[in-house]
Amino acid sequence: MTSAPAIIAKGVSKRFGKFTAVKQLHLNIPQGQIYGFLGPNGSGKSTSIRLLTGLLAPSEGNIQVLGYQVPEQAEALKTQIGYMTQKFSLYDDLTVIENLAFIGRIYGLDPVTLATRIEQQLLTYDLKPIEHQRVEGMSGGQKQRLSLAAATIHSPKLLFLDEPTSAVDPENRRDFWEQLFDLCDKGTTILISTHYMDEAERCHQLAIMEAGEIRAHGEPEQLMLQMGVNVVEILYPDLRRLKAQLLALEEVHSAAQLGVRLRVLISKHVSDPIDWLKCRFPELLTAELEIARPSLEDVFVSVTGEGRA
Numbered sequence: 001m002t003s004a005p006a007i008i009a010k011g012v013s014k015r016f017g018k019f020t021a022v023k024q025l026h027l028n029i030p031q032g033q034i035y036g037f038l039g040p041n042g043s044g045k046s047t048s049i050r051l052l053t054g055l056l057a058p059s060e061g062n063i064q065v066l067g068y069q070v071p072e073q074a075e076a077l078k079t080q081i082g083y084m085t086q087k088f089s090l091y092d093d094l095t096v097i098e099n100l101a102f103i104g105r106i107y108g109l110d111p112v113t114l115a116t117r118i119e120q121q122l123l124t125y126d127l128k129p130i131e132h133q134r135v136e137g138m139s140g141g142q143k144q145r146l147s148l149a150a151a152t153i154h155s156p157k158l159l160f161l162d163e164p165t166s167a168v169d170p171e172n173r174r175d176f177w178e179q180l181f182d183l184c185d186k187g188t189t190i191l192i193s194t195h196y197m198d199e200a201e202r203c204h205q206l207a208i209m210e211a212g213e214i215r216a217h218g219e220p221e222q223l224m225l226q227m228g229v230n231v232v233e234i235l236y237p238d239l240r241r242l243k244a245q246l247l248a249l250e251e252v253h254s255a256a257q258l259g260v261r262l263r264v265l266i267s268k269h270v271s272d273p274i275d276w277l278k279c280r281f282p283e284l285l286t287a288e289l290e291i292a293r294p295s296l297e298d299v300f301v302s303v304t305g306e307g308r309a
C-alpha cells in the first residue's frame, strides 16, 4: 500500500494587493522524498513554502500537509514540521547548546527528551567541539549545521528548507546534502528551494518555477529526456556574432557560450539540427558541431524565458 502524499496543493494562488506572487500551484509530493523548487529570485519559491507551512494564508486554493488542512490546522501541524530559511534564524547572543535548548522548548519537548535530542544533534551535526560557543562569530558552515540541527530537534516528519545553502561555500553545500540524504533515509520528507542547478539535480523530483508559476515538474532525469529541444555544441572562432544571429531564429530557444563552445538549444521540430544549422550558416560547414546530452540547466532555459537574454 502506498502512503498518503506529504503535501497536496490544488489551485493555490497568493496575491499581495494587485500582484500575484504564486499562481495556481498544484503539487502532489510523496512522503520520504526530497522535492525541489528551482527558480530565480522572485519566482515565488519562498511564498510557496510559507503557504505550505501555514505562515501565509492563500488567496485561493486548497492545501493539505501531512493530512492537515492548511492554514486552518497549522497549529497542529507546527510540531510535525521543521523550517529553515537562508538567514538561518539563530540567536546570535546564545551559544550552540542554548539555541538548541530554546528551540526545542518552543517545540514542546520535555526536559529528558530535549537533553537526549540535544546530545544527538551535537554529534550528528559535528557541533560538539563548539557547543559552548556563541553564534555570533561562527562560520557560515557552522551556522548552517546548527540551523539544520535546530530545525530537526523535534524529529519532524517534514522539513522545509528555503535556500539553505545560499550563504555557504561548495564544500559545505556538499556536506549539507549528505545530511539531507541521511534524514531522507530515515523517512523525513524534504522540500527545498534553490537557484542552483546542481542542487536541483540531486532532488528526487522538482518543480521549475518562474513568475509564480510551475513551468515544468518531475524527476530531473525525466525532465532532461522529455525536453522539447535538442542541444548542439558548436566549436567556431566567431561565437559572439554567431550567437546573435542564432538568437534571431524562432527555432533557437537559447545560445550560451561555454569557453570556446556555443551551446545551442534548438526546437525538436527541427529533425536534424546539425544539418539545419549548416544549411543556414554555410560558414559552419567546416566547424565542429555535435549533439550534446541535455543538462538540467538546458531544461531550465527551455521552459523559462531565461535563454533569450
Ligand SMILES: Nc1ncnc2c1ncn2[C@@H]1O[C@H](COP(=O)(O)OP(=O)(O)OP(=O)(O)O)[C@@H](O)[C@H]1O
Residues within 6 Å of the ligand: 016, 019, 021, 039, 040, 041, 042, 043, 044, 045, 046, 047, 048, 163
Ligand atoms: N509580503 C509581500 N508583499 C508584497 N510582495 C511580496 C511579499 N512577499 C513576496 N512578495 C513578492 O512576491 C514575489 C515572489 O517572492 P518570493 O520571495 O516568493 O520569491 P523567491 O523565488 O523565493 O525569491 P528569493 O530567492 O528572492 O527569495 C516577489 O516579486 C516578491 O517581491
